[in-house]
Amino acid sequence: MDLQGHQLIGQQSIAATGKPIYAINPATGQRIEPGYGSGSMSEVELACQLAWSAFDSYRETTLTDRADFLETIATEIEALGDVLIERAMLETGLPRARLEGERGRTCGQLRLFSNVIRAGEWLDVRIDSALPDRSPHPRSDLRQRQIALGPVAVFGASNFPLAFSVAGGDTASALAAGCPVIVKAHSAHPGTSELVGRAVQKAVAICKLPEGVFSLLYGAGNDLGQALITDPRIQAVGFTGSRSGGTALMHTANNRPQPIPVYAEMSSINPVILMPAALEARADALGHAFIASLNMGAGQFCTNPGLILAIKGEALGRFMAAAADAVSTSAPQTMLTPGIYAAYSAGLKQLRDSGKVSEIAASNLPTESKSPCHSTLFLASATDFISDERLHAEVFGSCSLIIECSDMTQLQEVLEHLEGQLTATLHMDEADHDAIKRLLPTLERKAGRILANTWPTGVEVCQAMVHGGPWPATSNSRSTSVGTAAIYRFLRPVCYQDLPQMLLPEALRDDNPLAISRLLNGIRE
Amino acid sequence: MDLQGHQLIGQQSIAATGKPIYAINPATGQRIEPGYGSGSMSEVELACQLAWSAFDSYRETTLTDRADFLETIATEIEALGDVLIERAMLETGLPRARLEGERGRTCGQLRLFSNVIRAGEWLDVRIDSALPDRSPHPRSDLRQRQIALGPVAVFGASNFPLAFSVAGGDTASALAAGCPVIVKAHSAHPGTSELVGRAVQKAVAICKLPEGVFSLLYGAGNDLGQALITDPRIQAVGFTGSRSGGTALMHTANNRPQPIPVYAEMSSINPVILMPAALEARADALGHAFIASLNMGAGQFCTNPGLILAIKGEALGRFMAAAADAVSTSAPQTMLTPGIYAAYSAGLKQLRDSGKVSEIAASNLPTESKSPCHSTLFLASATDFISDERLHAEVFGSCSLIIECSDMTQLQEVLEHLEGQLTATLHMDEADHDAIKRLLPTLERKAGRILANTWPTGVEVCQAMVHGGPWPATSNSRSTSVGTAAIYRFLRPVCYQDLPQMLLPEALRDDNPLAISRLLNGIRE
Structure with a gap:
């Protein structure tokens, strides 16, 4: 397929005339054709108008039709074949195996949401039957279901060009809910x-959906x-990226005449x-496994292990020696963009300039990449960490800071001083269990996911996953951006009071034609 | 019980020294003793410090202990006896029957949440079992539950001095979730x-909970x-009140270093x-029933029918005549406060001054009340309503605006121009069903609750209720402030990955010791 550099709006392919965007091969620094002319207000207007006109019918597609649509998107992405992987390799510097895995995850994610749609649990149906003889007042017939919120704006992420981008987790979950996506x-x-985008566009056509479902x-x-x-x-925004980017979106969304939710993973x-x-x-x-996790994707994971907490002593010395050894033999990987490389370099410099850290290892093997990630390990004292906020900032890349604590009390104090996190990981033996019981309340308050004897990189797409957490890990700790x-x-709830059966949505009718799990007078049926 | 005019902070009773607050009897305009000295930063600090120190233990109380606590609050409120009703009558001008009913609802609400806690559905447990042999990567054991968000600030509402105030819906649901409440x-x-407040304070002591659970x-x-x-x-705010009050709270909450959610019903x-x-x-x-609904609580209900839409003609004339007749014989009720009376008068004046409405009836029976609500009906054309936003503003009290439409198309156009609403009500016969099918998508987008052949005043506390709706009905359309x-x-989700059984919360253990409904590998068990 020849790339055209166009905006895809509904079923149209439109050449916009604003300043063009070119991908840059981060390994070589070279520009990649074609240019993508920036869209203007008129493209936004057309996409929003189409999305709005598609909304009422798309949100009421049958569970089967909507599930089929998500499956068709997966099929069409797979049908792109190797051209997708090759283009993504050029644009991101990520290796083939990583991108093939990410494609599998992206399509698996679409198919999982397809199953979720069919199961219908997401409708959260609650029925309270009429009680005409109740005294002193009779009770009406009340029925609740969830409906789609409205058209959703999704901002593609840099670090997962497939799984958190055009047809990634935000898009899949919004489409599953019945929301058109731009x-x-x-x-x-x-x-x-x-x-x-063309694969999604094609799936819209194959499934005969209103074209505004996707732009x-x-x-x-x-x-x-x-x-x-x-x-x-x-009516809502999905975003994965920097803290500054996420907070800027939130500011704009909060200051609209009608504020809307922003789901920013930051x-x-x-x-x-x-x-x-x-x-x-x-x-x-542990030292070797740590560096393997740190180096995954050149450290460009939201769940990269950027902070190690342990008690000072001989064992920590052995851990650091092993980690330093693994770092020094780490081959520099190409980072996603020249901009991320520059930000990584600036982040390392800020840590070095803080005067509070000592550098214990850095990879320095030769590389021809123009955007190389040199893995770097720093060490700092718990006291310095607690007192200096600069040491708390995320450095996006294979950089980690080891904090030496005097004892478990100080370690817990460090945890209490942390901002909200996506994950918190424990490496433990049985002899550690009692101490962990005292840490868990803190970890639950600080993180969306708590792991034992594994590493945080790697986010399973499943029912139980939480990829979220207290501010500033995300803008909304009550949600997750990965998992069903x-x-x-x-979604938002709507209640129907005393509506005749024939006017009720199918999900709420007495005979339960969708055969879904419902809460009937407080009892799960 | 003698009222002391104190702040209740944990188990303490503290005389604050700021500018005192006095209740005003709205019927007589007279001040009611005692004065309540305004709290300052030191009272806020003490309440927050106690709430924070109570949080970790309160959120992990057993389901039984927490359910018992809510039941004890209900028992202690009932034990106050008639002194509560009499004081509330003096302070609000509401009649005895209404306040006795509201007390019943408040205690019923606490007991319903007690049942919700015990049932454990709110934990939303999801378990994805480990798949150690999965290829290419094994799957970890992943388990999700909901945990309490943190201490919650609740702002008492003027219009439900019991059901939306100190131990009202916001407090009951926050305490049920495991959040201390201030x-x-x-x-x-x-x-x-x-x-x-003293009843809740006593329940905290009886149940031997940490004192900071309530202030x-x-x-x-x-x-x-x-x-x-x-x-x-x-960590969160509950509020019921005016649009200006709610938006001010949202502005403050959004601009904290850590933004927090505000649940404002406006x-x-x-x-x-x-x-x-x-x-x-x-x-x-219909005309008579309309005025009965309009006059309930002197129109001081969030769900007061402030707008009537119908097609111009002889039948609408009959409806208006009946409504006008009922209005003219409506005895003026005392409004909740002199301030609400003043705002109601200003709202009527703004409508009259708009030049777009004609007054078709107003109650003018004599009254000795200093804050009387004279029920008032206005009429306007659909065209004028659509073009003049002043006609869309809520006038808190027994005021309603009837909009004459030329046909169903124009009626739907009026609906499309409305802001978000708590409710939308349809009066219908079978011959209307086809036309309603065309209206329903609009109503679903505009309102949190859709009613048929009844009136919106009266909000049942049950599983299926939605007392919420799109902006500006509420700050967050994805939630409800009434109902389970x-x-x-x-609440917010936390995921536990590969934690040993003994370290898992009970809700997530293999043997399901809480015997709750869970989603196990995607199947509801």
Whole structure:
């Protein structure tokens, strides 16, 4: 398929005339054709108008039709074949295996949401039957279901060009909820975005859905994104990216005449706690496994282990020696964009300049990449960490900070001083259990996911996943951006009181034609 | 019980020294003793510190202990006896029967949440079992539950001195979720608040809970409320009141270093649509029933029918004549406060001054009340309504605006121009069903609750209720402030990955010791 550099609006392919976006090969620094002209207000207007006109019918498609649509998107993405992987490799510097895995995850995610749609649990049906003889007042017949919120704006992420981009988790969950989606492509991988966007566009046509169900816009700078989220027809925003980007979107969304929710997944340093017994038993193995996790995707994971907490001593020394050894033999990987490389370098410099950290290892193997990630390990004292907020900032890349604590009390104090996190990880043996019981309340308050004897990189797409957490890990700790519960971000409840059966939505009728789980007079049926 | 005019902070009773608040008897304009000295930063600090220190243990109380606590609050409120009703009558001007009914609802609400806690559905447990042999990557064991968000600030409402005040819906749902609560009493009924506050305080002691689970603060003006919601320990806000009050709270909450959710239930004019066949068949009866609903609580209900939509013609004429007749014989009721009376008078004046409405009836029976609500009906054309936003504003009281439409198309156009609403009501016969099918998508987008052949005043506390709706009816259309689903406002998900059984919360253990409904590998068990 030849890339055209167009905006995909409904079933149309439109050449916009604003400042063009070009992908840059981060390994070589070279520009990649074609250019993608930035869209303007008129493209935003058309996409929003189409999305709005599609909304009422799309949100009431049958469970089967909507589930089939998500499956068709997966099929069409797979049908793109190797051209998708090759373009994504060029645009992101990510290796083939990673991108093939990510494609599998993206399509698996669409198929999982397809199952979720069919199961109908997301409708959260609650029925309270009429009680005409109740005294002193009779009770009406009351029935609740969830309906789609409205058209959703999704901002593609840089670090998962497939799984968190055009047809990624935000798009899949919003489409599953019955919301039309308008994606703003991430400027780092416009060609990958176009390929996936055309697959979605084709699925819309195959499934005979209203064309406004999906559009894909491009824009250099922030103007197009701002225009999109200030449009009154947009009812929610999905975003994965930096803290500054997320807070800017929130500010705009909160200051609309009608404020709307922004689901922004932003920054996290993902503390890993090495409990004493575990550290004593396997410091060396933990050190090596730590660096393997740190280096995944050149550290460009939201769940990268950016902070290690342990008690000072000989075992921690062994852990650091093993980790330093693994770092020094780490081959530099190409980072996603020249901009991310520059930000990583600046983040390392800020840590070094703080005067509070000592550098204990850095990879320095030669590389020809123009955007290399040199893995770097720092050490700081718990006291310095607690007193200096600069040490708490996420450095996006393979950088981690080890904090030496005097004892478990100080370690817990460090945890209490952390901002909200996506994850918190414990390495433990049975002898550590009692101490962990005292830590768990803190960890539950600080993080969306608590892991034992594993590493936080790697986010399973399933029913129980929480990829979220207290501010500033996300803008809304009551949700997740990965896993099936992500669908609830884009739904709202509606109650029907005393409506005749024939006017009720199918989900709420007495004979339960959708055969879904419902709460009937407080009892799950 | 003698009222002391104190702040109730944990188990303490503290005389604050700020500007005192006095209740005013709205019927007589007379001040009611005692004065309640406004709290300052030191009272906010103490309440927040106690709430924070109670949080970790309160949120992990057993389901039984927490359910017993809510039941004990209900018992203690009932034990106050007639002193509560008499004080509330003095402070609010509401009649005895209404307040006795509201007390029943308040205690019933606490007991319903007690049942919700015990059932454990709110934990939304999801378990995805480990798949150690899965290829290419094994799956970890992943388990999700909901945990309490943190201490919640609740602002008492003027119009339900029991059911939406100190131990009302916001407090009951937050306590049920496991959140300590700090209430700011509404200044219109400080004595009623103290009585209920002492009942809650006593229940905390009886149930041997940490004292910080509940505090009750008083403050003239906005300073104390602002101090409360900017305190970093407060994690969510519940509010029922005006649009300006709700948006001010949202602004403050959004601009904290850590933004927090505000659940504000604000303003709604609650359109009632008289469908042609129903109007033709029973215009007279509908007219009388309409005024009965309009006059309930002197119109001081969030769900007051402030807007009637119908097609111009003879039947609408009969409806208006019947309604006008009922209005002219309506005895003026005392409004809740002199301030609400003043705002009602100003709202009527704004409508009259708009030049777009004609007054078709107003009650003018004599009254000795100093804050009388004279029921008032206006008429306007659909065209004028659509073009003049002043006609869309809520006038809190027994005021309603009838909109004459030329046909169903114009009626639907009026609906499309409405802001978000708590309710939308249809009066219909079978001959109206086809036309209603075309209206329903609009109504679903505009309102949280859709009613047929009844009136919106009266909100059942049950599983299926939605007392919420799109902006500006509420700040968050994805929630409800009445009914059991209100508990979800104060919860967030946490995922546990590969934790040993003994470290897992009981709700997530293999043997399901709480015997709750769970989603196991996608199947409801």
